[in-house]
Amino acid sequence: MAVAVAAVGATLALSGSDSPLRGPFTLFFLLGAPATAVGAALRGLKPYPRTVVAVTGALAIDLLVAQGMLAVHRWSITGGIVAVTVLSALVLVPVLVRRHRGRAARDRG
Template sequence: MPPTDREFTGHDGPLPFSTSNSVRATTRSAQTAVAVGAASAICAAGTVLTLTHLASPVRAPFTLFYLFVAPTLAVALLLPDADPLGRAVLATAAGVTLDLVLAAGMLALRMWSVDGGLVAVTVVSAALCLLPPLRRVIRGGGATAERGTGEPCSEHVNHVQV
């Protein structure tokens, strides 16, 4: 049986937070950080090994991991309000489709190379990652009177005379 709040604190009174929930949240965020760090390291290693043409038994799996993860995460960033399961399915399908379309286009143009494919996926994924911040800048307009109110400053209001 797991320990109770009384065993942790020594009293029965109400706690401002649940010890078990905060521990779970901290553990979950730490696990997520470790997973993201490991995925980033694998992607970086795969890219470096491929672009430098170093012979290694992990070059192909790490590169394939990168080619799968980079466009998938880039597309997932474009869907912030979607249902998590739907977002994962759509981002995965779009990421694989993006890889296939880039490869088919490079083959059709007789420009295919392993390095070129990796660079093309990197450029397109980076461009997709830049779309959400760019959209915020464009939609945000100019300066506002009070941050977050959406009302323009008097100096930015266009006065139209009829």
């Protein structure tokens, strides 16, 4: 359900919709996508510290994207959503690849 809400938020923001759900769903996406990626990378931590670090990491990613875009005078809502999506994917994809390789090695062994 959370993935669906985040996907709807990103879609509403990228499409420029005037829906009243655009703001809350987009905010959920901006916090949820990087938090999920950071949380997946910190699999060895206990649940509570992992949640705290993941949410803090998500805020840091969002703030760094905003600061970087403002510094180069390229701020836009669409650009921010795309940048956060790309950074979240860059954190999440290597974790998923590493897990897949680990499973494949266990299945062979």
